[in-house]
Amino acid sequence: MYTDLILVYLHALILVPYTIQQDGASFMPVFDTSTINLTVIQGRTAYLNCTVDYRGDYKVAWLNPENKVLTNLEKRIIDDTRIALPRNSLNDWTLYIREIQHYDEGVYSCSINTDPVQTKKVYLKVLVPARIIDHGTSHDIQEEEGKTVQLICNATGIPTPTVQWFRHIPKTSYEKATKEGKAVVEPGEVLLIHNISRYCGGTYECIAFNRVDKADSHQIEVEVIFRPEIELPNRRFSQYLYKETILQCIVRANPIQFLEWQRNGIRIESSTKYRVDLYDDHFEINTKILDLNIHSIQKEDYGNYTCVASNNLGKDRETMILYEAVELTKPPLTTTKLIPTTKQTKDYPSYEVYENKKRPEKQKNGQPTRGNYRPRSSGLKVFSPAEHILFCFILIRFCAL
Template sequence: MDAMVPTFDSPMANVTVKEGATAVLPCSVKFLGSRQVVWTDQWSTLLTFEDRRIIDDERVSVERPFTKDWNLHIRDVQHRDQGLYNCQINTKPVKIKTVHLTVQVPAKIVDEFSSEDKTPREGETVTLVCNVTGIPMPKVTWFRHVREKDGAETQSEFCPEHHNRTSVGISGEVLIIHNISRYCGDIYECVAFNGVPPAINRMIQVDVQFPPEISLPNRRIGQTVGKETILECQITANPQANVKWLRQNGSHTEEIKTVPGRYRVELYSEDKDSITLSLILMYVSKEDFGTFICEASSVLGQDRESMVLYDYDKHLNSKTTTTTPTTSSTTTSTSTALDEPRRAFASQGLRDSSGAQIRIFTQGPTQSPPHGAQQLPSDGDSPRDIAARGRSSSARTTSPLLLVTVYILSLLMVTVLTHPAPSS
């Protein structure tokens, strides 16, 4: 019997390793003596006996860097290798050291259950799926790669942007975009990460289709005969539309094509979904003035807008020629009514001794013109009428004094009649 009892350096251990790496399960024994060491798994399957492998798995071996070490190595460890392993010494009772093996699995995207590139129509609901696996369970974050135009990022209410890659703000394996617009048609990226490097991603192209839309920089253009003129229209569509210029001739239209020395039709690409169609009139004639139509059509719809080319010289002449209207000046003579109807006021009756009643009638108040004002003569007045009106005005001006004088004389007469003078 051995004098010393075998012991482990520690009763248990935890080992965490990334899938595909080599897992080292430690087991160090002191004072082993003639005892023997074996490794078993959680199902009590014998894996090794001393330093020899028992199972038919070449990934498993016992490594002894030092004489007291009996470490179990599992190369290219898989998630199925995760679990409890026991290092045992054949003592009575058996001594056991338990090692818990945790195998972490990096995030992985399952292609067959994830979304491919999509081409929805504007207004539809789009569902993007990024199916992932991993231990622990990965977190999926969605990003949108903003398409730049002239160095500026495309603006969108649904898809805010700050950099070339913008977080959509939603986490999860499924991203649903309701009522998608053309401004959200970009590359979407799902990134899965569970803390076990590396993170993994997947790109999904969303190409939103919509019918053609035409915008005109100008709806009316004036030009002089003999000059060159360029008509332009901008077309936005996805897929790209068939575009052409038409000329309105009465009730029907005819397509305008390139004619050497006369017309030239050119097409310019602005960005992914926009083009500019220009019609160059090299020499404007009187027959060219009229309505031109820009038309675009695709499998999703059609749009057209019209533009008017007019004669600038004729338009300028019509604006500079003015007609002076003839107006008859009618002078209206306004007569200031200085004469008002006379109004009689009866004075109190005064009776003489014979019973006769004396009544004094006075002229009612009249509105006199301001000092220095004169009545304007009318068209039909003669010099004699004007002179007579002047005398009448003068008479009316002195009439109140005359009336007062008459009134005083009347009072004196009444007094004399009532009180006769005494006889001598």
């Protein structure tokens, strides 16, 4: 029992050292001087812990990284209202810094004016979430096909953020997309697109992240302009008189500033005779279809029709021919008639084939007359009765073997 009391007493001597002064006994403050490493995300509140037991008449003060005094006891002695010392208990001297910023980073000191002065250091590190700043970042651009396009995403943050580029796939494109409907392209703050084509246009998005907080993103609309290109599904088209027909012209261009059908160099307008329809191609971007509907075709409607398209970059035209459809007549059919001959026996007649319904007349000697009628053999051999009997006898002997 006495051993346990001695151990407790020695433990108290270690934890609570004291000195004897002339006016009596007084305890020295108990102060943990171990260093603290504190990491806080910018914009949040930093809590710099400091605990002092048995402070007595000693004073506690906080100093910033520039060694400027922030607080003296409970009082804040600087104008920065973000700093507070609420003291939730007698031994609590935790310093609060609200809306922490990157410039607040550094070594803070919690000190007691003992002799020598005791100090507890807190190393404050401020992490800055990834942000894309407007200055130096690209915005929506328009560029001609075949040029080089440079997209810049100016990102900042601590630690340095990683920038990843994505391209949103247009709904009318057949390109392969990821599950999110985006195609991944090269990483980095600068994206270069060499020899850009009309199929490279669309929405590009850069995403900056450094695993501190939520990622930041920025979208850039890239529009690729190019001169018109006309395609005619049919360059020659036939139709009957008094029928209706539709001539079709497919135009690929960006932008499409001028588009029309012409006849003999004159623009064709919608009327009772013609109807001109323009609509988008739902399977290909930057593509228009111009239809010319011609009602009740007359003789004078046959001829050349020209589709014309132009913009600031160039012009294109293609011509198709509308001609009259002619119904083809069928050639006369050749008939064949079998006429029995009387050269053979009555029981086994033979046949001759003639290329006309009428059998040619014979001369007096029984031979056919010369001319266009020439008999031809049917290809059948006629046997006499004796030959039939001999054939059957041979067949029976063969089967008996």
